Amino acid sequence: MLDVGRHPNVELMAYSEVEEVSGTAGCFKVKVRKKARYVDQDKCTGCGACTEKCPTDVLDLYNEKHSYRKAIYSWFAQGIPSTHAIDTDHCRVFNGKKCGICQKKCEANAIDFDQVDEVVELDVGAIITSVGYDVFDPIKIPEYRYRDLPNVITAMEFERFLSASGPTHGHLNRPSDIIVNSKIKDLEKIENRSTKALARLEEKNGKSSAEFYAEYEANGSGGDATLDQWADKYKEYQNLVKELTTLKEQAATFSTASKLAFIQCVGSRDLRFYPFCSGFCCMHSIKEAIIAHEHDNDTTSTIFGMDIRAVGKGFDEYKVRGSNNSNITYKRSRVAEIVRGDNDNPVLVYEDTQEQKVMREEFDMVVLATACSPTKGMQDLADILGIEINKFGFFKTSRDKPLDTSKEGIFVCGCAHSPMDIPESVAQASSAASRAVQVVTREKLLEVS
Numbered sequence: 001m002l003d004v005g006r007h008p009n010v011e012l013m014a015y016s017e018v019e020e021v022s023g024t025a026g027c028f029k030v031k032v033r034k035k036a037r038y039v040d041q042d043k044c045t046g047c048g049a050c051t052e053k054c055p056t057d058v059l060d061l062y063n064e065k066h067s068y069r070k071a072i073y074s075w076f077a078q079g080i081p082s083t084h085a086i087d088t089d090h091c092r093v094f095n096g097k098k099c100g101i102c103q104k105k106c107e108a109n110a111i112d113f114d115q116v117d118e119v120v121e122l123d124v125g126a127i128i129t130s131v132g133y134d135v136f137d138p139i140k141i142p143e144y145r146y147r148d149l150p151n152v153i154t155a156m157e158f159e160r161f162l163s164a165s166g167p168t169h170g171h172l173n174r175p176s177d178i179i180v181n182s183k184i185k186d187l188e189k190i191e192n193r194s195t196k197a198l199a200r201l202e203e204k205n206g207k208s209s210a211e212f213y214a215e216y217e218a219n220g221s222g223g224d225a226t227l228d229q230w231a232d233k234y235k236e237y238q239n240l241v242k243e244l245t246t247l248k249e250q251a252a253t254f255s256t257a258s259k260l261a262f263i264q265c266v267g268s269r270d271l272r273f274y275p276f277c278s279g280f281c282c283m284h285s286i287k288e289a290i291i292a293h294e295h296d297n298d299t300t301s302t303i304f305g306m307d308i309r310a311v312g313k314g315f316d317e318y319k320v321r322g323s324n325n326s327n328i329t330y331k332r333s334r335v336a337e338i339v340r341g342d343n344d345n346p347v348l349v350y351e352d353t354q355e356q357k358v359m360r361e362e363f364d365m366v367v368l369a370t371a372c373s374p375t376k377g378m379q380d381l382a383d384i385l386g387i388e389i390n391k392f393g394f395f396k397t398s399r400d401k402p403l404d405t406s407k408e409g410i411f412v413c414g415c416a417h418s419p420m421d422i423p424e425s426v427a428q429a430s431s432a433a434s435r436a437v438q439v440v441t442r443e444k445l446l447e448v449s
């Protein structure tokens with residue numbers, strides 16, 4: 001990616017969208033909307049001084065909503081170009097409030113609240129669409145209780161948990177424990193405010209709240225409203241301390257997840273959703289289980305699936321290494337349901353198809369290998385490009401020309417074509433580029449002759 005960013009013959013237009021395409025192979029006209037970032041890309045050094053001081057917290061989609069970012073942000077640390085953008089849905093200035101802190105903090109003078117979208121028109125010979133895929137939303141399978149059970153997460157979320165730059169800095173903290181810890185932090189802030197308010201009353205009246213409350217319970221307030229208020233505040237404070245003590249006792253028992261379950265084919269090979277195999281999920285589950293074991297050698301993983309599709313050079317050996325060295329067990333099975341166990345542990349109810357028995361097993365955390373589904377914008381983009389979509393929702397190609405779409409001069413590669421892993425996507429990208437070069441050079445030769 002860095003090489004692409006630096007290449008003299010490549011112009012990157014990140015944060016942009018194709019709006020209109022006209023013409024034919026060899027001479028397409030493409031209208032692109034470069035969306036306003038409200039940060040001048042040429043001036044921004046990516047230092048992050050603006051982000052540090054921005055007062056607005058927003059759930060971070062890159063971390064699958066398990067952490068917060070600011071209203072001025074970069075999508076992720078190594079992004080190209082290394083610039084920032086303002087999220088106008090959340091920025092105070094764009095919501096009629098006073099702020100502008102980022103503008104004051106930016107030494108490069110890059111913040112520009114008046115920036116507008118720019119529409120550019122490009123003359124191109126060929127087009128390659130590589131818009132990738134979306135992950136299937138497991139909420140559509142109610143029996144897996146994704147969202148109801150905090151410790152049932154998707155593989156994408158798990159990848160963020162495993163990452164050193166992720167919400168837990170690579171530790172496998174369970175989401176249910178994270179919720180309790182953040183509740184403790186919130187309650188501690190309220191306790192702090194409450195303690196200060198009570199201290200003011202104690203100073204004014206020359207006695208402790210406990211002393212006052214004992215008298216209040218014996219004699220009442222005698223109609224003095226300020227004493228009633230003090231008593232209410234003290235009762236609230238006592239309840240708060242009780243709740244905090246219980247939560248802290250609970251938090252003292254927390255440990256990272258070490259008994260993991262992976263459920264394969266969530267939405268894939270399922271006639272209710274996608275009948276096809278998503279190709280890469282068996283391997284990414286094995287990879288994730290191996291990495292989790294590298295982080296903590298006590299980790300055990302059970303991978304539940306109809307079969308493990310380790311198709312590719314060295315893939316089966318990798319699978320065997322997982323079971324020999326990384327405590328992975330492969331269980332040929334169908335998971336029927338996930339239910340809540342003690343301590344927010346997810347319990348799997350499944351049929352072990354080798355034993356031919358229905359089983360129950362409790363885990364610390366369950367990871368769903370969700371299907372590779374066509375991106376939401378696929379149909380709109382197909383309409384703009386004037387190309388067809390196949391019955392599964394990916395761009396249509398033919399058997400003899402697998403990277404050619406239904407319109408001459410427009411090619412496809414990667415998961416916009418069908419589910420595939422990174423090496424295959426990269427190989428297809430090279431092939432699609434070669435097909436595009438054939439169109440462009442043919443036009444150039446025609447110009448010369």
Ligand SMILES: Cc1cc2nc3c(=O)[nH]c(=O)nc-3n(C[C@H](O)[C@H](O)[C@H](O)COP(=O)(O)OP(=O)(O)OC[C@H]3O[C@@H](n4cnc5c(N)ncnc54)[C@H](O)[C@@H]3O)c2cc1C
Nearest residue numbers: 130131132133155156280284414415416420421422423425
């Ligand atoms: C949890 C998980 C773990 C995985 N781990 C591995 C692994 O370890 N190894 C491996 O080989 N594969 C792995 N994969 C598979 C890998 O993600 C895919 O093979 C790869 O991302 C496909 O690349 P792509 O470029 O086709 O699509 P994408 O990576 O999806 O890239 C498409 C890009 O196009 C952008 N886009 C979409 N629509 C538009 C539009 N209209 N205009 C402009 N831009 C648009 C998207 O924002 C995105 O940046 C994993 C997948 C998952 C779900």
Ligand code: SF4
Nearest residue numbers: 054091092099100102
């Ligand atoms: S102006 Fe908006 S982006 Fe800038 S610091 Fe304030 S809230 Fe954050």
Ligand code: SF4
Nearest residue numbers: 265268277278281282
């Ligand atoms: S790669 Fe594995 S988990 Fe993914 S759909 Fe195919 S069989 Fe199921």
